[in-house]
Amino acid sequence: GAVVSQHPSRVICKSGTSVKIECRSLDFQATTMFWYRQFPKQSLMLMATSNEGSKATYEQGVEKDKFLINHASLTLSTLTVTSAHPEDSSFYICSVGQNTDTQYFGPGTRLTVL
Amino acid sequence: GDSVTQMEGPVTLSEEAFLTINCTYTATGYPSLFWYVQYPGEGLQLLLKATKADDKGSNKGFEATYRKETTSFHLEKGSVQVSDSAVYFCALVDVTGGGNKLTFGTGTQLKVEL
Numbered sequence: 001g002a003v004v005s006q007h008p009s010r011v012i013c014k015s016g017t018s019v020k021i022e023c024r025s026l027d028f029q030a031t032t033m034f035w036y037r038q039f040p041k042q043s044l045m046l047m048a049t050s051n052e053g054s055k056a057t058y059e060q061g062v063e064k065d066k067f068l069i070n071h072a073s074l075t076l077s078t079l080t081v082t083s084a085h086p087e088d089s090s091f092y093i094c095s096v097g098q099n100t101d102t103q104y105f106g107p108g109t110r111l112t113v114l
Numbered sequence: 115g116d117s118v119t120q121m122e123g124p125v126t127l128s129e130e131a132f133l134t135i136n137c138t139y140t141a142t143g144y145p146s147l148f149w150y151v152q153y154p155g156e157g158l159q160l161l162l163k164a165t166k167a168d169d170k171g172s173n174k175g176f177e178a179t180y181r182k183e184t185t186s187f188h189l190e191k192g193s194v195q196v197s198d199s200a201v202y203f204c205a206l207v208d209v210t211g212g213g214n215k216l217t218f219g220t221g222t223q224l225k226v227e228l
Binding site: 032044 | 150156163209218
């Protein structure tokens with residue numbers, strides 16, 4: 001399967017600042033990447049589908065101006081949490097879509113907003 | 115819409131015990147079914163998958179059979195190890211309409227003790 005990396009693995013920031021999380025597909029050219037958010041002891045919630053060279057498709061209830069997604073190349077998608085607040089603290093996970101049904105996940109980024 | 119229901123955890127077993135984690139689904143089309151595993155502090159890893167009725171997915175001693183008549187995809191392992199302690203997520207993708215969006219269950223935590 002595809003190998004996916006995320007950077008950073010952990011980040012702590014102050015309230016009001018912006019944080020960028022990178023998701024890289026290391027061995028597969030990914031036209032589609034997905035961004036998820038996971039709260040403690042809960043399932044993954046799909047935030048948006050990132051398409052290379054076009055705008056991301058956001059799920060209902062996800063603020064596109066707060067969670068900026070850029071998928072400028074076939075190996076890199078970024079998620080920027082703008083003006084972060086403590087309620088944005090979470091585990092953010094990206095995945096790469098391979099074939100029509102299988103996704104391979106990155107190791108996740110733990111965001112803590114103070 | 116599509117949904118996945120998993121048994122609630124945590125499930126606590128002794129090493130070498132038999133494991134079953136129940137998973138049922140509802141889908142409007144003909145989904146592909148997955149089990150993902152999440153070890154502490156890590157992202158999700160694909161454990162196994164099945165794409166059509168009566169298919170059996172297997173990996174690392176784990177098995178699950180796609181049962182269309184009961185809309186189930188229960189995960190089993192004959193003899194668990196301490197290293198199997200993790201959270202297990204059942205998921206589906208309904209590719210009938212060309213979609214590739216994963217729908218996850220809430221996850222079941224497995225604890226294996228010596």
